[in-house]
Amino acid sequence: MENEPMSIEVARVSKKFGAFPALDDVSLKLETGELVALLGPSGSGKTTLLRLIGGLEQQESGRIFFDGADAANISIRERQAGFVFQHYALFRHMSVLKNVAFGLSVRPRAKRPPRAEIERRARELLKLVQLEGVERRLPAQLSGGQRQRVALARALAIEPRVLLLDEPFGALDAKVRKELRRWLRKLHDTLRITTVFVTHDQEEALEIADRVVVMNQGRIEQIGAPREVYDHPASAFVCRFIGNVNEVGAAFIRPHDVEITSRRNGAPSLDAVVEFVNTAGAVAKMDLRLEGSGELLEAELPRSREAELALKPGDRAFVKFRDVRTFPS
């Protein structure tokens, strides 16, 4: 790649759609070469933020800097932001090869490589995304996963300084999704282009991102490495959104932090009644009703431990919490 990847700074950006505040005073710094996930429910503003960075929308206030330069002065054509759209937006009348070559072939004559060179580069990119042999096909003749990779190759062709992916795996089935996101992580490790992707799937974000930006109602709730966000959620929202959580009064408890015994062993514990046991899966899942408050508790425990306890619905059990979190309301 000719161009160095860049750092991006979003400074106090706000954006409204009518009366709806899509982004509310959002600040964020993306380091050169990192892979960042914008994670949040729909309507949280994650896609709007991505489109603002790509120049597809204009913010009402605040500024965005590319390597320190104000992006307001850089047109969408000059941004060199490789955008991959949720539904790919491939050019339906062009072959796969022409799609990938598009970005190079529309360059001003002075900067445009010769035709043979454009084709060579496009073929090279198709090889990179493991799509050799489909150069002449039309987008409609490809599978979802293949289209996704064509869209990525097309975005890479302009030698982007930042890659922006909008729900890149949203339209794919579960198996292809999993394969493709590992593949994307590997590709990122080779290319090291600053990459931002939007997702509502926490598993996806936690699995491949260097850092996760959790968004809610147009604001950033937390920015951190996947483990940090999972282990140390900064707010009740993050705690609820990432992973499962039990809420007992004002306390948040992860299901795997619930410890169960079948007999009182002297340590302080809460009385509960087993309501449901599911042993199909990597861990055993158990629902317990707390006596007194009547709150329902989900617990996850190793299957060996579940076998040891041998609890059935209706049995009495005693629970302790290994870790409890509270958040100021």
Added chain:
Amino acid sequence: MIRRLFLIGAALAFLVLFLFVPLAAIFAEAFRRGAGAYFASFRDPDALSAIRLTLLAAAIAVPLNLVFGVAAAWAIAKFDFAGKSLLTSLIDLPFAVSPVVSGLIYVLLFGAQSWLGPWLSAHHIKIIFAVPGIVLATLFVTFPFVARELIPLMQSQGRDEEIAAVSLGASGWQTFLRVTLPNVKWGLLYGVILCNARAMGEFGAVSVVSGHIRGETTTLPLHVEILYNEYNFVAAFAVASLLALLALVTLGLKSFVEWRMNP
């Protein structure tokens, strides 16, 4: 079963009665005095002049409406702006008003009694009862065809591909030529075919502005009327058969394009 046969039979009978019989009648009447008389009708200088004028009007109206239709459809389907719904309804205006009224608009605008009339005659510019009036009237009645065909097609295709093209560095013009236009080419051709058929076949609006000066301001449909009113049936039907042939060719092309649009 019987009900279905009845329905098909009724539809067929209707088609035969109102389409095939008249079509056959045109050719039967045209050839009543033999092929010699049929072809002689086209050697008449007035007939030749009518053919030329019809071709001229279509040659001006179709390309202009092609450009206008594409521009309007592009603006309406791909952008948001104030007055968009007004523009959309204005495009439908020629369909909404009677062709005679369309013609009258030009008479009121450019005729001798209009307020532009004295200025035009002082500068020896003749629009009404002359070729420019015929071209203008043809332009007006045919202008919805291309735009109406393209707007729903472009709207259904959305803006994603255009946005993608721009994000890849394409200029507005490159985006239009390389992405938008190729995506609608068959719809565009379909609109052009219909526009052309109407441009050549228009009677009402053109009749009002023409003045029926033989050999000068008569188009093919007007020429048919003149011949028919003079009881020159063979010539009238011979010229009419040209328009009928045009209709058949249009139908053929239209079916071909429809087939290409929905493979």
